[in-house]
Amino acid sequence: MDSNEGLKRFVRVAELGSFTKAAESLGLPKASISQAVQQLESKLQTQLFHRTTRKVQLTPDGQLFYEKSKNVLSEIEELETLFISDDRQVSGLIRVNMSHPMARHLVIPALPAFLQRYPNLTIDISSEDRKVDLISEGYDCVVRTGEAEETGMFMRKIGEMQQTNFVSPSYITAYGEPETLADLEHHYLIHYQTSSHKRFDAFEYRAGDQVHACKMNSRICVNNTDAYRAACAAGLGIMQAPRFGAHELLRSGDLVEVLHDYTAPPMPVSILFPHRRNLSKRVRIFMDWLTETIVAQL
Numbered sequence: 057m058d059s060n061e062g063l064k065r066f067v068r069v070a071e072l073g074s075f076t077k078a079a080e081s082l083g084l085p086k087a088s089i090s091q092a093v094q095q096l097e098s099k100l101q102t103q104l105f106h107r108t109t110r111k112v113q114l115t116p117d118g119q120l121f122y123e124k125s126k127n128v129l130s131e132i133e134e135l136e137t138l139f140i141s142d143d144r145q146v147s148g149l150i151r152v153n154m155s156h157p158m159a160r161h162l163v164i165p166a167l168p169a170f171l172q173r174y175p176n177l178t179i180d181i182s183s184e185d186r187k188v189d190l191i192s193e194g195y196d197c198v199v200r201t202g203e204a205e206e207t208g209m210f211m212r213k214i215g216e217m218q219q220t221n222f223v224s225p226s227y228i229t230a231y232g233e234p235e236t237l238a239d240l241e242h243h244y245l246i247h248y249q250t251s252s253h254k255r256f257d258a259f260e261y262r263a264g265d266q267v268h269a270c271k272m273n274s275r276i277c278v279n280n281t282d283a284y285r286a287a288c289a290a291g292l293g294i295m296q297a298p299r300f301g302a303h304e305l306l307r308s309g310d311l312v313e314v315l316h317d318y319t320a321p322p323m324p325v326s327i328l329f330p331h332r333r334n335l336s337k338r339v340r341i342f343m344d345w346l347t348e349t350i351v352a353q354l
Contacts, residue, residue: 060129060132061092062092062095062096063096063125063128063129064082064129065078065082065084065088065089065092065093066092066093066096066104066121066122066125067122067125067126067129067194068081068082068089069089069093069105069112070105070114070118070122070194071151071193071194072194073111073112073113074111074112075089075090075093075112093105096121100117100121102115102117102118103115103117103118104117104118104121105118126194126330130335130336133148133336133337133338144173144174144175144176145176146174146176146177146337146338146341147176147177147338148176148177148178148336148338149177149178149179149180150177150178150179150180150196150197150338150339150342151180151182151194151195151196152179152180152181152182152195152196152197152198152199152342152346153181153182153183153184153188153193153195153198153199154181154182154183154198154199155183155184155199155201155281156183156184156280156281156282157281157298157300157301158183158199158201158301158350159181159183160183161300161301161303162300162349162350162353163181163346163349163350164181166349167179170342170345170349174341177338177341177342179342182195186250187200190209190328190329190330196329196330196336196339196342197327197328197329197339197342197343197346198327198328198329199214199325199326199327199346199350200325200326200327200328201217201298201323201324201325202323202324203324209328209329209330210328210329210330211326211327211328212326212327212328212329212343212347213324213325213326214325214326214327214347214350214351214354215324215325215350215351215354216322216323216324216325216354217298217300217322217323217325217354218298218299218319218322218354219296219297219298219299219319219320219321219322219323220296220297220298220299220302220313220316220319221294221295221296221313221314221315221316221318221319221320222288222294222295222296222297222302222305222306222311222312222313222314223288223291223293223294223295223311223312223314224288224289224290224291224310224311224312225309225310225312226290226291227288227291227292227293227294228312229291230291231243231244233314234294234314234315235314235315237261237270237318240259240270240272243272243293243294244272244273244274244275244292244293244294245257245258245259245272245273245274245293245294245296246274246276246277246278246284246287246288246292246293246294246295247274247276247277247278248277248278248279248284249277249278249279250279255277257271257272257274257277258270258271258272259272259294259296259318260296260320260321261315261318261319261320262318262319262320262321267320267321272294274293275292275293276292276293281297281301284297285297285301285302285305285311288302288305288311289305289310289311294314294315295311296319296320298323299313300353300354325350325354327343327346327347329343
């Protein structure tokens with residue numbers, strides 16, 4: 057086993073936090089993964105992982121070695137693809153994180169054409185309502201909606217998603233349709249709690265260049281986009297969200313748009329990727345395609 061292969065196995069364990077999952081993802085025996093890590097630890101004369109019966113976690117030395125290893129493997133991959141004139145021959149795994157609505161409604165439906173063009177690429181999409189750590193969790197890039205707060209990352213702004221106000225027909229039956237800002241005093245807003253404990257509990261709207269927030273009562277608070285849409289469809293309050301994520305519920309009649317003149321400011325959409333000197337060709341190709349795909353549907 058060459059040193060590059062040993063680094064790849066170590067990196068996969070670090071990304072997945074498990075020798076078993078790393079072996080499964082690489083199609084190798086678990087023993088070969090353990091042996092590769094042990095050989096690295098012996099050569100480096102340091103412990104790379106804390107191992108318990110429940111989890112595998114990087115040590116401080118392991119975290120530093122992981123970050124350096126990712127850069128080294130990226131540079132090696134760049135060298136290996138340096139003289140490939142046909143981009144369709146580029147190969148490898150791309151790990152990306154994005155919201156569930158974006159993955160379901162914008163990206164995954166367009167993926168078959170992309171993979172047909174690049175048959176040697178494999179895509180690993182993670183969809184979560186939390187902000188993942190690109191470095192420690194081993195993502196090549198992430199798609200962020202809203203203001204990106206990470207430091208030490210490169211950011212490519214894609215565009216903006218227009219937001220709309222939604223309620224269900226059953227909500228209108230129970231409370232009437234809100235038509236003015238004054239009406240909001242007698243209505244409910246579905247509150248949203250982020251993974252960073254920020255709570256959205258106000259109805260936002262633009263007036264010229266200013267953004268205003270109107271605090272509203274609520275009967276439910278949720279912490280993910282699926283529950284957010286479900287709560288709105290169930291008649292529990294007003295939802296403020298991008299239109300594309302509610303397309304199916306609008307088409308089925310489970311949601312309707314209201315207060316067209318009082319919409320929240322658009323949400324910026326960006327791609328973030330780790331601060332590395334060399335971005336691999338496969339990741340550049342995917343990010344360019346991802347940008348075109350999302351922009352075309354915003």
